[in-house]
Amino acid sequence: MTDPAAKSENEGPENNGRETQRAPERPGRKLLLDLGPLVVFFAANYMTGDFMMAVQLLVGATVIALAAGWVLERRVSMMALVGCVAVAFFGGLSVYFDNELFIKIKPTVLTCLLAAVIAGGRLMGMNPIGAIMGSQIRMTDEGWRALSWIWVAMFLTTALANEIAWRSLSTDDWVTFKVFGITTISLVFGAVSVPIMTKHQIED
Structure with a gap:
């Protein structure tokens, strides 16, 4: 006859694994x-x-x-x-x-910081993009290098566009740019990144 306590101990790790398993x-x-x-x-x-x-x-x-x-x-x-x-x-x-300036310069400051981290990491032989993306994709070093500089270009483009926008547009128009303009920049560079990720992806 099986000991219920032993059975519970054997099932414990499996149950814990199911409870902590990440949702797809x-x-x-x-x-x-x-x-x-x-x-x-x-x-x-x-x-x-x-x-x-x-x-x-x-x-x-x-x-x-x-x-x-x-x-x-x-x-x-x-x-x-x-x-x-x-x-x-x-x-x-x-x-x-009560000052609009802070939220308006947020995209500039954040994207410049991210561009500096990624560019600096690559120049020092590190792979910041790989750390950010984690296990979502596995690529060759050549692929990570190309993707890193695409992201640097994307962030710098966003920073420049935001600087022009908040300095020259009304607040309402800047909000429109923030929501649709920056999103469009991200989508364009994302589309450019797809062929590189596909070409250099390492299959499991």
């Missing part, structure tokens, strides 16, 4: 979590005309999206975490000082 990543849900806060920001500013209220909702929606990502996926990407911290920091400064 769903691209549609990830896209919603990534773009949801921007949609809230745009809609709030458009419907209320109150930019500071829209900033507060952006910060809240970003934190909620990050928490939801952890609950649903049991993982939080490094980029999502860094982005959330940046939104909370610069958004908080804008609300506290």
Whole structure:
């Protein structure tokens, strides 16, 4: 006769493994979590005309999206975490000082910082992009090198575009640029990255 206690001990690790197993990543849900806060920001500013209220909702929606990502996926990407911290920091400064400048320069500061980290890492023989993406994809070093410089170009392009936008556009028009312009830049460089990742991907 099998000892129930022994059976429980044998089943324990398997049960624990099932409980801690990560949920499969769903691209549609990830896209919603990534773009949801921007949609809230745009809609709030458009419907209320109150930019500071829209900033507060952006910060809240970003934190909620990050928490939801952890609950649903049991993982939080490094980029999502860094982005959330940046939104909370610069958004908080804008609300506290009642000054639009802080949230407007956030894309410039963040993308310049990311470009510097990636470029500096590559020049020192490291692979920051690989660390950011984790186990999502395996590529040759040549592929990581090419992808790294594409990301550097993307971040610097975003920084330059944002500097031009916030200095020359009205606040409402800058919000439109923030939501649609920066997203478009990311999509364009993402499309450029796909052939490189496909070419240099290491199959399991």
